[in-house]
Amino acid sequence: MLPASRKELLLQRLRHDGRIVAKEIADELGLSEDSIRRDLRELDEAGLAVRVYGGALPASPAVADYAARTAVAPESKRRVAATAAALIKPGATVILDGGTTTLAMVDAIPRTFQGTIITHSPTVAAALLNHEAEVLLIGGQLFKHSAVACGAAAVEAANRISADLFFLGVTGVHATTGLTTGDADEAAMKRTLASRAAETFVLASEEKIGAASRYGVLPFAEVAGIVTDVATSDPTARELVAAGARLVHAQRKRAAKA
Amino acid sequence: MLPASRKELLLQRLRHDGRIVAKEIADELGLSEDSIRRDLRELDEAGLAVRVYGGALPASPAVADYAARTAVAPESKRRVAATAAALIKPGATVILDGGTTTLAMVDAIPRTFQGTIITHSPTVAAALLNHEAEVLLIGGQLFKHSAVACGAAAVEAANRISADLFFLGVTGVHATTGLTTGDADEAAMKRTLASRAAETFVLASEEKIGAASRYGVLPFAEVAGIVTDVATSDPTARELVAAGARLVHAQRKRAAKA
DNA sequence: TACGCTACTGCAGAAACGTGCAACAACGGG
């Protein structure tokens, strides 16, 4: 049992049973109570659980959701998300792709933004519940791996909408293979969404740059820009520019976070 | 029983019975009256209850409401959710409404369930990501208050699907006003979903029973059953049955949990 | 007032907790 997946299991137990007794779990997993307690302490600090004498109880759902959201947003994603969010003009209609980087964008978009946000990701939609913007959800068959609606129904629904901007998430941005993702159906959905927006921007946090996946999405020529936080001087970045990509550089200086 | 969750239980009893007798609870939990008294003292200091000779009474309604909200009383919802989930047959196609009780159903449905689950709630869809079942997301304009897709597009999308069961969430179940909810558009959406399923079951945790909201959803005659955890002998329950409602009673005994 | 029940205080044992430490494995650099 990996320490990381153990915490996952603890959270699952918390959701399922509504409580955790340190001693019980320790016996069950064959670990000392100390280890369990340490895990619970970290979950508590992350706001995902509340420690009590003898074990732990679930955090309030709203808090847990928020904590889970922010916990998964490393610096790079947040920088890229903030830069991308700054591209949105007041009143605009924006399509948000699925993925952790677009999820980080939700936090970067002001809650008071008055435009329309369209998405085919239930997680992005759920995160937008506290925003004032109008939200349109594109339905379809849920593709579990990346948590977005795909398939014929989703494409059909997407073809009825139009937007100013599309923020595209990909798993790879490479000078020769271009923009790529891990699933063919998902790639088709991304192409459809791109065709419905006047401009498409790619969200590429550092781990995506120079990487490549199995299925191509779009050529560099069809996207207005690639938002990334790698340095202009980075050799991989130069290769991308040479290949025709337009890079939008995120401020690498320290961003937000009190 | 964790000390922390014991206080939770005391608050619940306070809300449900309107009073607590120290000796009774002590016998029931197998603890000394001293421990119960200590708990009651702390609840009193926190302003969540008022100590009286022999036990405790609820604090003023406003405070009690606040406590109830922050404490989140999941027991009732969980019982109802578990009973409802047991109605699902392997391989079935199920529509899940939005709301906290249907969200609780996601945890109650086995992860290995192999059927199809349809929902217009992004939060329910997001919760289903770890399940093996196929998930269809119904898109549309997102109605923020209850976090579900509504409107013409959602109705249209819903009209293309068919299911075996629909689990309907409402805010009120009342003998004379029937099944009600707080928004007209949402009520229409619920009716549409009900029309697409062979059978509709209502999820009614205890706080819904006897309550009424502004907009009617369906007459009792059009739902196959109302899953609830109020006792058969409850007078409000008798009124509902007299009004033509078919009640499905959740086990009120304390279930599972070694 | 007298009696029974309830409440509070202090105390002691048990259980749970936090901290520091050492053993151990995994990893990366030289």
Place this chain on the structure above:
DNA sequence: CCCGTTGTTGCACGTTTCTGCAGTAGCGTA
């Protein structure tokens, strides 16, 4: 291949929390 670093785990110790008991004080009713 070796070695330093990092992260994880279990143990020992002192501390805190929980719990029940005994004694005493307070409340309620006859």
